[in-house]
Amino acid sequence: MFKRYALWIALIAVLSTSLVAFAQSDSPTFTGDPIYIGVSGPLTGSLAQYGAQWKKGFDLALAEINGAGGIDGRELIYIFEDSQSDPTQSVIVAQQFVADERIIVELGDFSSTASMAASPIYQRGGLVQFGFTNSHPDFTFAGGEYTWSTSVTQAQASPALADFAVTRLGLENIAVFQLNNDWGLATYDYFTNRVAELGANVVSTQSYLADDTDFRSAITNIRNANPDGIVLISYAPDAALIAQQIREAGLDLPLVGSGSLQTPDFLTLGADAVEGALVIGQFLPSNPRPDVQAFVDAYREAYDEETPDLFAVIAYDAINIIAEAIRLGGPTREGVLEGLKTLQAVPSILYGTVTFDPENRRVLNPEFVDLIVDGGAFIPFDAQASSK
Amino acid sequence: MEQSLSIFFDQTVNGLVIGNIYGLIAVGLAVIFGVANLINFAHGSVYMVGAYVGWYSIMQLGLPLPVAFVVVAVICGILGILIERVGLRPLHGSARIAPLLATIGISFILDQLVQILFTPDPQRFESPIPAIRIPIGTTSIGLLDVLIAAVAITIATLLYVFLRYSKLGWALRATSQDREAAQQMGVDVNQVNRIAFALAAILGGIAGLLVGMYFQTVYPTMSAQAVLKGFAANLLGGLGSIPGALLGGLLLGLVESYGVALFSTSYRSLFAFIIVILMLLLRPNGLFNPKRQLPPEPLTGTFIPNNKRIHIPVWATVLGGVVALSLPFFFPNPYVMQVLTNAWLIGMVALSVTLVTGTAGQISLGQAGFLAIGAYTASLLTLRLQLPFELALLCAALFTAALGTLIVLPAFRLRSHYVAIATIGISEIINQIILNWRPVTNGALGLTNIPPPSLLGHEIVRPQEVYLFAFALLVGVALLQWKLINSPLGRVWRAVREDEVAAQAYGINLNYYKGLAFAVSAFIAGLSGAFMAHMYTYINYQTFTIPLSILALTMAILGGMGNILGAIVGALVLTILPELFRDLMDFRYLMYGVMLVALIRFRPQGLLGTE
Numbered sequence: 001m002f003k004r005y006a007l008w009i010a011l012i013a014v015l016s017t018s019l020v021a022f023a024q025s026d027s028p029t030f031t032g033d034p035i036y037i038g039v040s041g042p043l044t045g046s047l048a049q050y051g052a053q054w055k056k057g058f059d060l061a062l063a064e065i066n067g068a069g070g071i072d073g074r075e076l077i078y079i080f081e082d083s084q085s086d087p088t089q090s091v092i093v094a095q096q097f098v099a100d101e102r103i104i105v106e107l108g109d110f111s112s113t114a115s116m117a118a119s120p121i122y123q124r125g126g127l128v129q130f131g132f133t134n135s136h137p138d139f140t141f142a143g144g145e146y147t148w149s150t151s152v153t154q155a156q157a158s159p160a161l162a163d164f165a166v167t168r169l170g171l172e173n174i175a176v177f178q179l180n181n182d183w184g185l186a187t188y189d190y191f192t193n194r195v196a197e198l199g200a201n202v203v204s205t206q207s208y209l210a211d212d213t214d215f216r217s218a219i220t221n222i223r224n225a226n227p228d229g230i231v232l233i234s235y236a237p238d239a240a241l242i243a244q245q246i247r248e249a250g251l252d253l254p255l256v257g258s259g260s261l262q263t264p265d266f267l268t269l270g271a272d273a274v275e276g277a278l279v280i281g282q283f284l285p286s287n288p289r290p291d292v293q294a295f296v297d298a299y300r301e302a303y304d305e306e307t308p309d310l311f312a313v314i315a316y317d318a319i320n321i322i323a324e325a326i327r328l329g330g331p332t333r334e335g336v337l338e339g340l341k342t343l344q345a346v347p348s349i350l351y352g353t354v355t356f357d358p359e360n361r362r363v364l365n366p367e368f369v370d371l372i373v374d375g376g377a378f379i380p381f382d383a384q385a386s387s388k
Numbered sequence: 389m390e391q392s393l394s395i396f397f398d399q400t401v402n403g404l405v406i407g408n409i410y411g412l413i414a415v416g417l418a419v420i421f422g423v424a425n426l427i428n429f430a431h432g433s434v435y436m437v438g439a440y441v442g443w444y445s446i447m448q449l450g451l452p453l454p455v456a457f458v459v460v461a462v463i464c465g466i467l468g469i470l471i472e473r474v475g476l477r478p479l480h481g482s483a484r485i486a487p488l489l490a491t492i493g494i495s496f497i498l499d500q501l502v503q504i505l506f507t508p509d510p511q512r513f514e515s516p517i518p519a520i521r522i523p524i525g526t527t528s529i530g531l532l533d534v535l536i537a538a539v540a541i542t543i544a545t546l547l548y549v550f551l552r553y554s555k556l557g558w559a560l561r562a563t564s565q566d567r568e569a570a571q572q573m574g575v576d577v578n579q580v581n582r583i584a585f586a587l588a589a590i591l592g593g594i595a596g597l598l599v600g601m602y603f604q605t606v607y608p609t610m611s612a613q614a615v616l617k618g619f620a621a622n623l624l625g626g627l628g629s630i631p632g633a634l635l636g637g638l639l640l641g642l643v644e645s646y647g648v649a650l651f652s653t654s655y656r657s658l659f660a661f662i663i664v665i666l667m668l669l670l671r672p673n674g675l676f677n678p679k680r681q682l683p684p685e686p687l688t689g690t691f692i693p694n695n696k697r698i699h700i701p702v703w704a705t706v707l708g709g710v711v712a713l714s715l716p717f718f719f720p721n722p723y724v725m726q727v728l729t730n731a732w733l734i735g736m737v738a739l740s741v742t743l744v745t746g747t748a749g750q751i752s753l754g755q756a757g758f759l760a761i762g763a764y765t766a767s768l769l770t771l772r773l774q775l776p777f778e779l780a781l782l783c784a785a786l787f788t789a790a791l792g793t794l795i796v797l798p799a800f801r802l803r804s805h806y807v808a809i810a811t812i813g814i815s816e817i818i819n820q821i822i823l824n825w826r827p828v829t830n831g832a833l834g835l836t837n838i839p840p841p842s843l844l845g846h847e848i849v850r851p852q853e854v855y856l857f858a859f860a861l862l863v864g865v866a867l868l869q870w871k872l873i874n875s876p877l878g879r880v881w882r883a884v885r886e887d888e889v890a891a892q893a894y895g896i897n898l899n900y901y902k903g904l905a906f907a908v909s910a911f912i913a914g915l916s917g918a919f920m921a922h923m924y925t926y927i928n929y930q931t932f933t934i935p936l937s938i939l940a941l942t943m944a945i946l947g948g949m950g951n952i953l954g955a956i957v958g959a960l961v962l963t964i965l966p967e968l969f970r971d972l973m974d975f976r977y978l979m980y981g982v983m984l985v986a987l988i989r990f991r992p993q994g995l996l997g998t999e
Binding site: 043044045046047048049052080081082087088089091092094095096098099100111112113116117119120124125136137138141142180181182184185186205206207208209211212213214215216217218220221223224237240241244248249250265268269271 | 395398399402403405406409500503507508509510512514519521523526527528530603604605607608609612613644645648649652653654656657721722723725726727730734823831832833834836837840849851920923924925926927928930931936966967970973974976977
């Protein structure tokens with residue numbers, strides 16, 4: 001028995017050392033010490049898929065920055081600590097980063113539960129917490145001056161979703177599926193307010209939990225409310241399930257989704273059921289902008305022809321914005337804060353350019369695009385052209 | 389009228405379709421309860437492995453469905469035998485609770501292996517069954533629904549006949565009732581256990597395959613919700629009853645479906661668990677068991693082993709305490725401080741578990757619910773009523789003790805496994821109420837900007853100060869618990885644990901003493917939760933979840949059941965281990981699982997032994 005454990009331990013030890021060796025094998029030609037970014041996020045556990053996407057975005061951005069000589073001849077690198085996006089672990093990681101004087105800025109965490117539990121620690125430690133997936137409306141106020149985010153808030157994204165559904169698609173009686181978490185709830189509130197302003201009605205709301213998989217009863221409720229369209233305030237895997245079950249129920253209504261659906265997962269998991277689904281998006285891999293095309297090509301080359309999703313894009317952007325802040329303010333903790341305050345119109349794949357609103361430390365005036373799923377891909381949606 | 393009748397009909401069909409799936413999952417769990425007589429935490433992982441093996445066979449290798457069934461059955465069967473060999477057999481003769489911890493470790497290993505092999509991304513699993521749908525009313529059922537029903541009914545019938553009429557079936561049931569007696573009658577109990585585990589694993593794997601096909605998706609964490617619903621269906625139908633599991637599943641599906649029709653989808657789990665708790669109150673044997681009396685549980689009295697515990701001299705304990713106390717003055721590294729602060733706070737939860745489970749014999753998997761009550765009460769008191777932190781902390785703990793005891797009342801007439809599942813259900817209900825009671829709890833958005841802990845107006849935010857506060861709380865509750873355990877009350881609790889019937893015969897009011905144990909336990913957990921809320925300054929319904937309850941129980945078992953110092957040592961070990969494995973990245977929790985299995989293998993009575 002003991003031998004078997006010993007074998008396991010040996011196997012894992014060998015694997016992990018070779019991994020570490022592999023990670024350190026590139027030979028840098030840098031002057032001075034590297035500049036360190038701390039990342040707190042899920043590498044294991046139920047949200048691990050998002051941490052994996054982040055890494056791809058980070059690695060690509062860093063390869064480009066360091067390939068061009070780093071920042072003032074210093075290499076920019078990150079230390080990724082697994083928190084499983086669990087608050088008990090994210091606070092440990094936060095203390096570790098605050099105490100580690102090499103680290104001058106922190107990225108993450110993923111969920112608001114984990115991120116906001118750590119925010120006061122970063123705030124007190126004078127280390128910028130840059131949460132690029134945190135759409136919780138209170139996120140940048142959970143810490144304070146040191147809490148920044150490039151994630152759009154529901155206050156920005158939800159009215160855009162309502163405008164799309166009501167004004168451009170002409171829906172009057174809307175049924176809503178709403179994921180019952182902080183993001184879904186805030187999105188729903190802003191969404192219904194805007195829908196009412198526009199003079200349309202929400203005729204049925206079916207809120208559900210992240211681990212729900214069966215929606216047949218909810219679909220029956222929706223059918224009985226006689227809507228002319230269904231809005232999905234959902235994440236990609238549950239939206240794919242809902243779409244499948246809506247189609248199985250024989251309900252042929254337009255599906256309109258929030259920006260969270262703009263991922264390859266939604267397309268692969270939903271397959272035929274999501275054909276024709278409409279999404280208010282933020283990023284389009286087929287966007288002809290040269291920087292977007294260069295990014296998509298580089299990403300596809302680096303990662304086995306995989307199309308980047310929103311999480312990879314926003315992670316890629318986060319590193320570039322931080323790099324710019326360091327260039328402007330200098331490679332110190334205070335420097336990063338100064339840099340974020342002063343930076344103007346930093347190029348971004350997602351937003352075109354990024355400038356922060358000094359009031360809430362979020363991106364000013366993000367833009368959205370109307371998308372439709374066609375032939376298993378997102379393409380721009382033109383309401384006028386399709387009505388003809 | 390016409391329309392509401394048609395809605396009723398549609399929702400009935402919907403309920404039966406999903407109930408069908410719950411029933412299938414529940415049948416596999418019933419074998420584990422009824423035959424292997426164990427809460428097998430690895431069952432969910434086997435279910436997930438079955439789904440992945442099926443997905444790989446069909447989507448990647450292009451095998452036809454019947455072949456995929458065979459592949460899943462063979463691989464999962466072997467997996468079941470391996471689990472028995474690694475997790476159960478070596479622990480024969482030690483506490484019944486030791487294998488429980490081994491299965492937790494094995495489930496970590498399986499989950500992590502699948503995640504490393506196939507990435508954490510969900511995978512599309514296209515059903516090879518033609519998408520023909522049979523319209524019924526305004527809704528419809530698919531061919532796959534019919535297949536699932538057929539498989540579930542066939543399996544249940546075969547199992548029922550096998551257990552009732554075959555020689556091997558008798559041997560299985562005999563072993564589950566009394567292992568030693570069966571052995572005396574010439575039954576090869578190892579062989580029997582192996583078969584039971586293989587059987588349960590095959591059922592779990594096939595359920596995983598079918599459910600994966602049904603939802604057209606497989607992902608590494610797919611088992612959690614399924615197992616929870618399987619538990620609930622089992623309780624409804626009567627734990628361990630195979631036809632009961634099927635009917636319980638259908639009933640659960642119907643209840644959920646009507647609940648969704650009347651209220652909202654986010655109440656569906658709330659409904660399911662309230663029905664389960666009502667069932668426990670009214671018909672603790674399940675709907676379909678005629679007898680009023682609970683079936684005799686062979687676990688009673690054998691659950692906690694009477695092992696010699698390691699005697700830690702008082703001076704060593706005091707020395708350890710002094711070292712822990714002086715650490716922030718000599719080594720105030722904030723990272724180390726935070727890790728140990730977490731260990732002290734979760735250590736309090738482990739203490740609360742070891743009290744109800746180790747000392748009083750009631751397995752609790754619902755401590756997260758108590759933490760949540762304490763956390764929300766304290767936060768609301770400081771946020772809304774501007775109460776000072778010290779007062780809010782105390783009020784929250786007292787309130788948790790009162791409310792906590794009240795809501796676990798229905799579980800008092802239950803024993804061992806039933807208590808464990810009932811407490812999971814109760815903690816789920818608490819979470820659902822927090823999620824849905826928006827005016828008070830702010831719903832899914834959670835409570836933000838909770839003030840940090842303070843003492844006499846001084847804010848406690850420096851890592852050393854937080855550490856000392858948490859440590860002081862831990863020492864306080866540990867001393868309280870020690871005092872209680874060594875009082876006459878402690879003896880009564882142990883008597884209840886050893887033999888409820890005998891204790892009752894001596895005039896002990898079981899409900900009263902179980903209630904006291906849960907009250908003290910909830911007080912301690914509530915205190916910890918209240919402190920955590922103010923340390924995090926942000927909480928929501930996901931801050932305190934079932935994995936935290938399982939972790940606390942793991943710590944208590946690892947340290948040695950009922951052992952106060954053991955619970956603290958268990959908390960220290962299990963908080964520090966994942967930190968030591970940080971460099972392993974993705975392999976971190978795989979290693980954690982391996983260590984759990986190894987630790988329990990060599991110290992089945994816990995590190996410090998049972999008190």
